[in-house]
Amino acid sequence: MSIQTPIPVRDVSFRGLRQSCSNCSLRELCLPVGLNQDELRQLDTIISQGRPIKRGEALYRAGEPFRSLYAVRLGFFKASVISEDGREQVTGFHMTGELLGMDAISTDFHTCDAIALEDSEVCELPFGDIETLARDVPALQHHLYKVMSREIVRDHGVMLLLGNMKAEERLAAFLLNLSQRFAVRGYSAMSFHLRMTREEIGSYLGLKLETVSRTLSKFQDQGYIKVQNRLIELVDVDSLKRLLNSCQG
Amino acid sequence: MSIQTPIPVRDVSFRGLRQSCSNCSLRELCLPVGLNQDELRQLDTIISQGRPIKRGEALYRAGEPFRSLYAVRLGFFKASVISEDGREQVTGFHMTGELLGMDAISTDFHTCDAIALEDSEVCELPFGDIETLARDVPALQHHLYKVMSREIVRDHGVMLLLGNMKAEERLAAFLLNLSQRFAVRGYSAMSFHLRMTREEIGSYLGLKLETVSRTLSKFQDQGYIKVQNRLIELVDVDSLKRLLNSCQG
DNA sequence: GATTTTAGTTGATCTAGATCAAGTTGTGGC
């Protein structure tokens, strides 16, 4: 199972990229599959130009009124909920092409924080407008349902991970998932830079930062990976996968 | 925080109940708020009669092709995903008025099993038809987005629970959540029958059945609850809530 | 209504991962 379903970029939410309209032509960046020229033009009028978010800044925070969904155009985000007593639970890491903010539709307020882990850029998609357009464009309507459904499936995968797996299995699943998602976006599957701290990984995986650190070291000792600070190289992917398959939790 | 957001029944998915059309008049049972007479009539034509599911039977199973969402009309379900190596993770318990199957929109196949934990009855909502109708009925379209969003928020709550909380906190959250949801449906908030085994509770909460049993006994010893097999009586709700608020995980 | 089966409790022990602690490395700010 994969904790963050690896999906071809074209399916993630919106795809493509062209430098025409300023920096964020929805026409190509945020293009749901199967729209015709006219429908695309309509979409373009709705979607705002790219908005840059500096590393460390919040795209939105829990409690803020909901207006728009955001498509990550470039960069890397973490989403997290904070419990009343201040504990943070990272609910996901989001990269190019993924959609943020769907949790907020429920109450018209954001229920989690979205923080940029590197300098990033998003497309703002005003939800009211999107919803209206979706009525005229069945493909868009269906696409939105699909993207939300996929988020639910992903969350179930995380529950399975948190509820059933041991530390090594969690880390292996996490690394393999990241690897796949980078690969899909044209980056190396075998070597990548972690944008998040050990503590954030731990929060996502239900582990303490020391356990994350130790487990990474263990993987390195066993020759599964090489770790240099936040640079990860996957050396023996099969062994990592075996860790996952043979997990008898 | 609540692991399974307590929501007034009218918001859960569809509401109302009348004995007119056989046993499952959508007109009242599965009525999204804010539809007019004509829209209701349209809905009625789409939705199938109530379908009974016996205790222990599956409403659907992972891998089956997706056709419809299901509104629980009566009864109690568990939803669970099974990992490749056979581990079960219960992803939720669902009662009257809640919607099942939204995870399947993503791939057009169900990704989890839905098993009745008592004799139950559901309304089948063919998704294609619902989607088509939603184009003409903005309130219905928006309602569907909301329901799916709410599921995402609920899942984030479970992640927080699984990632951060200790056994006692998880159990307290679980009992309080059940209590609220029963209350909303007109049943007693202080005393209710658990439809699931200790093992199923444990699977949902990321605990072993022995730990669930022990923790319930502990709560009873401390005078928080009374346990008689599957009958739970909440004696000291405040203490249970305090357990949750003061959790310093 | 007796019997088999399944669900639940409780105790003893073990262990994965948390916690505490000390040191190292890396990074952003001036």
Add this chain to the structure above:
DNA sequence: GCCACAACTTGATCTAGATCAACTAAAATC
């Protein structure tokens, strides 16, 4: 380029919850 602070590693110890085990109680089944 130096300083201060944040991120990371590694070791020693502790503990919540898992595991193993034995027993009891409640349902199904015949």
